[in-house]
Amino acid sequence: MNPETSDTSLFKQVLSTILPSAKAEAAESEETKRDLQAKQAETTQSLKALETKQADVKAERQKARSAHVAAYKQLKGQAAQLKDLKQQTAALAPDKVMMPATGRLSQGYGPASGQFGYTFHNGLDIAANVGTPIYAAAAGTVTDVKSGGPYGKHVFIEHEIDGEKWTTVYAHMHKIEVKTGQTLLQGEGIGQIGNTGNSSGPHLHFEVHQGEYAYSSSSAGNTVDPMDVVEVLGGASPIKATY
Ligand SMILES: [Zn+2]
Structure with missing residues (x-):
């Protein structure tokens, strides 16, 4: 190989x-x-x-x-x-209590001469034309509606304000637009200013009672000056009375 x-x-x-x-x-x-x-x-x-x-x-x-x-x-x-x-x-x-009508203060709250049968005027008189609307001063329930006597046509409204009972009265009305038992919101219309009962010219007589309605011709009783209540419980009123 x-x-x-x-x-x-x-x-x-x-x-x-x-x-x-x-x-x-x-x-x-x-x-x-x-x-x-x-x-x-x-x-x-x-x-x-x-x-x-x-x-x-x-x-x-x-x-x-x-x-x-x-x-x-x-x-x-x-x-x-x-x-x-x-x-x-x-x-x-809205205020807790407001003025119920626009008008002119024709008589304030307080001692009176007695010439009209009372020595203490326990409300405010707001003078205005017949037919001027009247509003509920606060939310409440209509407890009575009457059409005679010194107050003429008048309405009672009961209120509960901060847990306390108050009653407001609207007198000498021309027309009543509410019924007993009716519940109202503040500012709801209840009728019109008039000249019924012991009245010498169209005006609203407005009372504010602390508690139930009670009348006294010679003292404040349980009433308060509406002006004070509006001030104390409220502030500026949406319905301004021009005094
Ligand atoms: Zn009066």
């Missing part, structure tokens, strides 16, 4: 065995490299997409934060407005 020949053939043999696999390996490595490059490109793209998304999220979050801040500011503004409105409403709230 020729060693050279045999060497060559062995080399060839080895070569023929290794070469294809080396070639294949080289090809494979090239393919892997391409794969890797492709993957790298893909990853870069994904990264870019992620960055874009992150920026979007950041912008979205910023937007949400701004919206939240704006909403909070608006809410704060609304709370302030609500507070103002509440104060305005409280200021506009």
Whole structure:
């Protein structure tokens, strides 16, 4: 055997065995490299997409934060407005007792000469034209409606104010527009000013009793000066009497 020949053939043999696999390996490595490059490109793209998304999220979050801040500011503004409105409403709230009619004070509350049969005038006289509307001085229930005697046509209304009973009387009316047992809101119309009973000209005689109605021709009895009650229990009256 020729060693050279045999060497060559062995080399060839080895070569023929290794070469294809080396070639294949080289090809494979090239393919892997391409794969890797492709993957790298893909990853870069994904990264870019992620960055874009992150920026979007950041912008979205910023937007949400701004919206939240704006909403909070608006809410704060609304709370302030609500507070103002509440104060305005409280200021506009009707008095506990208000003047029942607009007119001219023709006789005040207090001692009287006695020429009309009483030495104490336990109400206010509000002079106005016949037909001038009369309103309930406070929310309550009509306890009596009468059409004769010194008071002429008159109405009694019972009220509960801060847990206490009060009674108001409206006398010398021209027309009565309520019935006994009827419940009224403050300021609801009850009739018209007139000149019925012991009256020498159209006016409303208005009495305020602390508790039930009780009459005294010579003292205040349980009456109070309506002007004081309006002042004590109320404030500015929505129905202003012009005195
Ligand atoms: Zn009077």
